[in-house]
Amino acid sequence: MSKQTPSQTVGPFFHLDLPFEGGDVLVTANTKGERILLEGRVVDGDGEPLNDALIEIWQANAEGRYDHPEDAQEKQIDPEFHGWGRCPTSQDGVYRFQTVRPGPVPGPGNTLQAPHINVIVFARGMLRHLTTRVYFEGEALNADDPILARVTDTKRRETLIAKKQNGGSAVYRFDIVLQGANETVFFAA
Amino acid sequence: MIDPVPYKPEEEGVWPPTLFPPYTSTVKRAPRQPLVYIPQTLSEVTGPVYGHSKLAVDDHDLTKHHKGEPLGERIIVTGRVLGDDGCPVPNTLVEIWQCNAAGRYRHHGDQHDAPLDPNFSGGGRVLTDAQGNYKFITIKPGAYPWRNHQNAWRPAHIHFSLFGPAFVTRLVTQMFFPGDPLLALDPIMMSVPDPVARDRMICKFDIGLTKPEWALGYRHDIVLRGRNATPMEH
Numbered sequence: 001m002s003k004q005t006p007s008q009t010v011g012p013f014f015h016l017d018l019p020f021e022g023g024d025v026l027v028t029a030n031t032k033g034e035r036i037l038l039e040g041r042v043v044d045g046d047g048e049p050l051n052d053a054l055i056e057i058w059q060a061n062a063e064g065r066y067d068h069p070e071d072a073q074e075k076q077i078d079p080e081f082h083g084w085g086r087c088p089t090s091q092d093g094v095y096r097f098q099t100v101r102p103g104p105v106p107g108p109g110n111t112l113q114a115p116h117i118n119v120i121v122f123a124r125g126m127l128r129h130l131t132t133r134v135y136f137e138g139e140a141l142n143a144d145d146p147i148l149a150r151v152t153d154t155k156r157r158e159t160l161i162a163k164k165q166n167g168g169s170a171v172y173r174f175d176i177v178l179q180g181a182n183e184t185v186f187f188a189a
Numbered sequence: 190m191i192d193p194v195p196y197k198p199e200e201e202g203v204w205p206p207t208l209f210p211p212y213t214s215t216v217k218r219a220p221r222q223p224l225v226y227i228p229q230t231l232s233e234v235t236g237p238v239y240g241h242s243k244l245a246v247d248d249h250d251l252t253k254h255h256k257g258e259p260l261g262e263r264i265i266v267t268g269r270v271l272g273d274d275g276c277p278v279p280n281t282l283v284e285i286w287q288c289n290a291a292g293r294y295r296h297h298g299d300q301h302d303a304p305l306d307p308n309f310s311g312g313g314r315v316l317t318d319a320q321g322n323y324k325f326i327t328i329k330p331g332a333y334p335w336r337n338h339q340n341a342w343r344p345a346h347i348h349f350s351l352f353g354p355a356f357v358t359r360l361v362t363q364m365f366f367p368g369d370p371l372l373a374l375d376p377i378m379m380s381v382p383d384p385v386a387r388d389r390m391i392c393k394f395d396i397g398l399t400k401p402e403w404a405l406g407y408r409h410d411i412v413l414r415g416r417n418a419t420p421m422e423h
Contacts, residue, residue, distance in 0.1 A: 017312030068235035084237035125214025127205035
């Protein structure tokens with residue numbers, strides 16, 4: 001049986017290959033669903049922004065269907081939405097995605113997972129990538145989400161909730177704090 | 190709804206810790222709270238299978254991205270992408286990036302006093318075939334200094350990024366070269382607890398893969414998390 005290959009850091013020079021034009025735009029003019037802007041800042045244990053992080057997201061479409069052969073739900077695939085994005089952070093440590101608000105997807109047993117976006121963080125100084133999830137402020141399904149329920153500390157659970165910003169279109173802010181008082185919850189599965 | 194068949198857990202001793210003080214950048218960037226373990230749901234067993242874009246014919250040949258040939262030792266790097274269940278991972282995107290033969294990245298952040306090569310950019314990508322095979326043509330990267338500690342040098346390496354079939358199979362790693370005396374001094378490589386697992390990041394020279402009068406050949410298989418044979422009870 002084969003054995004797993006270890007993870008290593010993405011380092012500071014991944015810009016040579018990984019970022020690509022439009023990686024931060026998951027929607028076309030014809031994508032179904034509510035357009036949202038998901039943005040935030042990645043900071044280290046001193047609160048300093050990371051200008052060399054890479055954020056990737058993976059999410060279901062507006063109906064709650066993943067564009068993947070293993071999603072056997074009867075919901076429709078949206079041909080105008082794949083659900084994957086990649087964005088390097090700016091000099092100020094900011095990432096930003098144009099996407100749609102995902103629908104709910106099935107959870108373990110007969111549970112339902114609240115709308116969420118799966119997030120991977122890569123950076124120099126991270127020997128293995130970190131994963132987290134973006135949930136949405138004001139979403140009623142959050143109360144019964146089986147994954148949020150795993151985070152028993154309510155203050156820590158708040159780090160997983162993107163906050164709706166004031167303004168015309170739907171802008172959600174999700175900062176990623178790698179270390180310290182408001183450290184984001186990171187998952188392993 | 191039937192729960193998805195989960196992928197196998199991370200193997201013990203294979204995955205580096207988040208905090209590894211000899212690699213100083215981990216100190217302010219590693220979370221101090223433990224990771225929260227969650228079951229693998231539909232969100233974890235799905236993922237961006239086909240990558241992001243259509244590939245160009247020469248994307249896998251880093252020696253053809255400019256008018257002239259890059260300087261350095263031309264090499265062929267080929268292997269298979271597998272799951273740790275032994276199954277090949279077909280049609281998955283493999284992305285690589287590296288410095289040039291002199292040890293310099295074409296990147297504004299690289300201030301190493303070594304020359305850039307006008308004929309080498311250092312990025313490549315390819316899809317694995319139906320049997321999980323991939324192949325790159327490039328030049329052997331150089332070693333270079335970094336400021337992690339006094340007189341710190343990175344061993345020659347190529348960065349690899351792989352997706353596999355699911356969110357939980359994502360892997361970014363580095364490939365090293367056999368016989369490099371810098372390997373044992375490299376805190377990034379040494380962050381992997383199991384020495385046998387470390388060796389799996391070193392490619393193997395293969396005379397059978399060399400192309401006479403043209404390029405040396407190295408074999409490098411990459412193993413992602415594979416699948417459990419039977420569904421788990423919750």
